[in-house]
Amino acid sequence: MTTADRGDGAVLGALSHWQAQGLSVRLATVVQSYGSAPYEAGALYALNAQGQEAGTLSGTCLGSWIKTRTGRIKERRVAVITAGPADGLDLPCGGRLEFLIEDNPDPNHVREWLAALGARACVRRTIDTVGGRPLLATASARESCRWTGHLWQGIYGPDWCLLLVGADAISIHLARIALSLGYSVTVSEPRAEHRAGFPAGLATVTEAMPDDAVMALQPDARTAVVTLAHDPRLDDLGLWAAAPSAAYYVAALGSATTHARRCARLLGLGLDPATVSRIQGPAGLAIHSRTPAEIAVSIAAALVSYKRCETHGRIHFHVTKEVAHS
Template identity: 90%
Template sequence: MTTADGGDGAVLSALSHWQAQGLSVRLVTVVQSYGSAPYGVGTLYALNAQGQEAGVLAGTCLGSWVKTRTGRIKERRVAVITAGSADGLDLPCGGRLEFLIEDNPDPDHVCEWRMALGTRACIRRTIDTAGGRPLLAAASAREPCRWTGHLWQGIYGPDWCLLLVGADAVSAHLARIAQTLGFSVTVSEPRAEHRAGFPAGLGTVTEAMPDDAVMALQPDARTAIVALAHDPRLDDLGLWAAAPSAAFYVAALGSAATHARRCARLLSLGLDPAAVLRIQGPAGLAIHSRTPAEIAVSIAAALVSHRRCETHARTDFHAT
């Protein structure tokens, strides 16, 4: 079981799965990042005694280096290692990373952590390398991550979610890309023939109407919603519920003229003008995309841009 999914929930799920099998495991956390290092503070990476990995470092050269270094740590519950030119590893970016290594973290603690994130709350996790059980507490997304050299306080939010209205070729390509970006994908598609043709393994497909799907998801600041149904009756329903929500990105496919008509319809139905202005249309970055795959790439790029803008605006928050 190896996954490159960057979501904290996916890493913790893998960790729990391995522990349930009785495997020896290690949890690795980036606690310090210098220069243009490729992984942010708070990034999680897990591995087990069979060499399986989970997290964004899985399958990378840096992940292999960390795996080798952690293998040299003997009989230490918690340890710290650094990666950089002075440590025998020249990162392409010239940066340096500091890792906190936890040997066989308490399974009950990992389960409690997973359950807390499952409520879509922000969590502060505190661990002291000098000893003691790690602590979990409710936190604000604006709290900073802190590393003193022996005390780590990480702020973790729930996994990123993407709701797609409509199941078609663009949705399939976008779902596939979004999963590699750490998004949990849900597709709202009331049309049976479209659901039948949607590839398996690209997220949860529901026959719920788009507005019901939005409300069931309870969008928060780590949720994006994109209307791709090519049917105003479905797209408008989803946007009606999504635009006033806390979702960090709300968008719809279609030309500028189509979007203008869409906004006029939503305004005529009484949707608040400020909410209508939140809807990006056409969805995606302007890269002259034409094919379904290209359109999906442009929307995925917009998701990354908006996600990074949000998390950089509060640079103290760990974004997986």
């Protein structure tokens, strides 16, 4: 799916909340990105008449520019604006952006859109700037956003999810990075002493066993599962449940030797070699990381790398012949 990691559900949730309070609102959508502008087509930005913001442009020069350029929120308006040097805005990164501006979109439409994402559906939102109301339809995960100059078709999927097995220093650093990347983070930690050391409010922490946590989450193509418990009894349970799932990235902490032993155990538990080969081990990209923070960075980099891969991470990392054919 060619959508950004932009936390669409959070933006729409804020928009719907403001509308329920009776506030005038504006929704801006990036419909075209030129040059090195760091925002993808489909990125959402919302604001209300009190100046509150939500979305990837919040607190940026672009957010401030949109507020100034578009003026007072009107009763019901759809417009297209550009942001770039010719429009009086020199972006630090260069490039140019084109925005679809909607003032006070239909609250029922916003709620329907939000409900679809809450149900982890992929939807296509179509809006014709010449006339007509926005429409929502079920979309394929392989569809791309499309802009013709007057017709916008945006592809929106549910927020990205990350399930971590084990609450330790790496989990804390990784949760913080993942949140900044737009993931919702859940930590499975049955051990009370480990849960006690995890910062309150950083992520959703469950004492459920890892396999139960995976099954409760029902991983889809926008879900990643990483085991960090340093306890084979817990890590293996999480991997056993996650490897056959639709999760786009499944990985485990540990050395290559540890991973080979882990794979052998999972094969013994009934998983087939192709399924076991989906598990990346050691987790993360090879950046010679050593400290918990560095390891978290390497894993976060792998999350992004797999997500940006055309096959959504369906890269089968090599399992040694001794393991694969045991």
